[in-house]
Amino acid sequence: MDIDITAHPEEKGERAAREEVRRKLLGAWQLVSYTARSTGGEVIHPLGPKPQGLILYTAQGYMSAQLGRGDRPLMISGRLEDAATDELARASVSYLAYGGPFEVVDPTTVEHRVTTSLFPNWVGRTQVRKVTFADSLLKLGISTPVRLWGAERTAELTWSRLG
Numbered sequence: 001m002d003i004d005i006t007a008h009p010e011e012k013g014e015r016a017a018r019e020e021v022r023r024k025l026l027g028a029w030q031l032v033s034y035t036a037r038s039t040g041g042e043v044i045h046p047l048g049p050k051p052q053g054l055i056l057y058t059a060q061g062y063m064s065a066q067l068g069r070g071d072r073p074l075m076i077s078g079r080l081e082d083a084a085t086d087e088l089a090r091a092s093v094s095y096l097a098y099g100g101p102f103e104v105v106d107p108t109t110v111e112h113r114v115t116t117s118l119f120p121n122w123v124g125r126t127q128v129r130k131v132t133f134a135d136s137l138l139k140l141g142i143s144t145p146v147r148l149w150g151a152e153r154t155a156e157l158t159w160s161r162l163g
Helices: 009-025 085-093
Strands: 027-038 052-057 062-068 095-106 109-113 126-134 137-148 151-161
Touching (some): 009 126
Antiparallel strands (some): 027 151, 052 062, 062 095, 095 109, 137 151
16 A cells, blocks of 8 residues: 655545545436525526536546526427527527536535537636535535626526436
């Protein structure tokens, strides 16, 4: 057994805590709720009261997230390439998809390094999320207010483990 004599006990503890969070993230999670709170206290549900979503974290260090309103209307056409431009625009406003490598940078923070996204402005950027676990739930949040849905807001997405 190799013993790392170069790392301080605090560094070893921090590394172990990060690895524990990473291990707990791995797998598939279903979106339960998405709330955003303004600095004035107003709470909204950006994807409606019953959002749909899936987030995956792989052992290889990648993540992928798909989120949308649960009440999105069907398009007139049964084929994506035949859909009208206004229908496609409406569908994209109520849906978000992105993915790329992830890293647990400390025991309460995960970074999603976006390499693909429905919103092209996210590609090449990092989405920072606060991580907490409560029973079988995963909570990912934005704790520093940012401009969301017309106001400065924080956000929290609650996920339930699948499988």
